[in-house]
Amino acid sequence: MKINKTNALHLWNQSFGNAEYVEDFHGNLMCRNAYGDKKYFITDHKKRIYCGWNVHHILPVSHGGTNAGSNLICTNIATNDAAEDKITFGIDESLYQVQRKYGTSEHEIVKLN
Numbered sequence: 562m563k564i565n566k567t568n569a570l571h572l573w574n575q576s577f578g579n580a581e582y583v584e585d586f587h588g589n590l591m592c593r594n595a596y597g598d599k600k601y602f603i604t605d606h607k608k609r610i611y612c613g614w615n616v617h618h619i620l621p622v623s624h625g626g627t628n629a630g631s632n633l634i635c636t637n638i639a640t641n642d643a644a645e646d647k648i649t650f651g652i653d654e655s656l657y658q659v660q661r662k663y664g665t666s667e668h669e670i671v672k673l674n
Contacts, residue, residue: 562628564616569596572616573635582612586670587652589637599638613638620659620668621646631667649673 562568573593577583581593591614595601598613617636620626623646636644643652648659656673 569616585636587640589640617641
């Protein structure tokens, strides 16, 4: 799948339907209308919550991942930036690792702690 806004919104619809706001795997908020917008935020009790999002490779391309739909997920831009192209990565106090799904060639992100 070519990663562009049209395909990203298609992935959003497959994952979340018509929801306007959802959380990514780390719990960071994403707004459907904020694809690719790092500066997009909402305000909650005078606190800014950044909810721009983009498409993240579960298994990074640098580690053999592809642009296949099964290897792509929507994530908050901050989540994606923290994960970079790592197999094991930390976000805030959480540690995650990309692992192969048992009995398949697909991968998933697993929280280790």
